Amino acid sequence: MTVLRGGLFGAALLVVEAAACAQPSLGVELSSDQRRRGLSWSDGRPTVEASVSAPVGGLVTLGAGASALRDSARHGGADVGIDLSAHVQRDLGPWQLSGGVTGHVFAGASGLSYVEIDGRVSQSLGPARISAGASYAPAQGAIGGDNLYLSAGLDLGVPGTPLSLYGRVGRSSGRVDDAVRAMRLRPAGHYWDHAVGVEYLAGPFALGLRYTDTDIGAVAAGPYADAHVGARLAGVARVRF
Amino acid sequence: MLVLIAVTLAATQPVVHQDQVTHQGTAYKVSYRPHVTTELKTIGMAAGSRQSSERCHWTARVSLDREIHSASGEHLARRVPGAGRMMEGYRPGRCDAARGAIETTIAARLDSERGAVMAMAQADRPAVLADIDAAHALALN
Numbered sequence: 589m590t591v592l593r594g595g596l597f598g599a600a601l602l603v604v605e606a607a608a609c610a611q612p613s614l615g616v617e618l619s620s621d622q623r624r625r626g627l628s629w630s631d632g633r634p635t636v637e638a639s640v641s642a643p644v645g646g647l648v649t650l651g652a653g654a655s656a657l658r659d660s661a662r663h664g665g666a667d668v669g670i671d672l673s674a675h676v677q678r679d680l681g682p683w684q685l686s687g688g689v690t691g692h693v694f695a696g697a698s699g700l701s702y703v704e705i706d707g708r709v710s711q712s713l714g715p716a717r718i719s720a721g722a723s724y725a726p727a728q729g730a731i732g733g734d735n736l737y738l739s740a741g742l743d744l745g746v747p748g749t750p751l752s753l754y755g756r757v758g759r760s761s762g763r764v765d766d767a768v769r770a771m772r773l774r775p776a777g778h779y780w781d782h783a784v785g786v787e788y789l790a791g792p793f794a795l796g797l798r799y800t801d802t803d804i805g806a807v808a809a810g811p812y813a814d815a816h817v818g819a820r821l822a823g824v825a826r827v828r829f
Numbered sequence: 830m831l832v833l834i835a836v837t838l839a840a841t842q843p844v845v846h847q848d849q850v851t852h853q854g855t856a857y858k859v860s861y862r863p864h865v866t867t868e869l870k871t872i873g874m875a876a877g878s879r880q881s882s883e884r885c886h887w888t889a890r891v892s893l894d895r896e897i898h899s900a901s902g903e904h905l906a907r908r909v910p911g912a913g914r915m916m917e918g919y920r921p922g923r924c925d926a927a928r929g930a931i932e933t934t935i936a937a938r939l940d941s942e943r944g945a946v947m948a949m950a951q952a953d954r955p956a957v958l959a960d961i962d963a964a965h966a967l968a969l970n
Binding site: 613617649671673677710712717744748750756791794798829 | 870871872873874875876877878879880881882884886918919920921922923925926927929930934
């Protein structure tokens, strides 16, 4: 039971009784360019992504997503990128903690799948949410070494409107064992990326614009070289149930 | 994740509107208390390197519960007919993490929509008379 303070017409309290049940969530997203950590995963071209998430037992959420990669050189010309994830969420005082593992599988390309673990802490402050996270992919041949991604973000639901704003900044680093494959996640060594976006929300639908950029300069030639790493304004349309 | 919250009305809930009606020469006191049902649904997901799309979509339906009291101590209680007043909004992140902020938002929105809620009560007057009629008819049978 929770208590709704500052209730109707200045009344002291409204007593709220809550019951919860978990439901899976299904979604489809169209984007003019799928950027992750500032890098295009769709060869700079429009793509579609379908995903599902399912809470299990209150603490754990399982997720799966599949994206058309448009023969992106970054992923060896794979047709489809599949993300399989399991995350645990827990609240600690005002903080929300989550941690989990994600496997990135690339159908249509051999030896390029990899796995990473991640942790995130976030807190709601009024209509805003601040968050910080770390993702680490242990050394794997598929990505030519290991990869650490540190990020911080701010999300804001604009009060009284269906608009949502967000901003992120992140840093990718790691050790290089195979310079050719390390270019997949770090095309020119360590780099910074940032993203800002706005979304218009209407029930299960969302329309948005997302601007991303990195401090990566020129990308050297190579079998996994993909020059779609610079400033990009992408449109996003999503439906989620 | 879907979360349903129902505000359970008790005698301690605030009366937001009071009225007096006269039916066949008898005066009745009519009072209204709020009933708010809120639905929270987390949409989107946050996993791996994907841009998080996790949002909490909340909707709140404000209805009124009406009590008619006669001078002799009899009373008749029921929910005011109609769809009530709908409100909705979004919060970043999971609903369970944002529940406190959402409750505060709903309370503030209820205060700011006082006029609309009062109008619901005032539009109920014909139904009040009809319900008193029906109660009299039942009592006579």
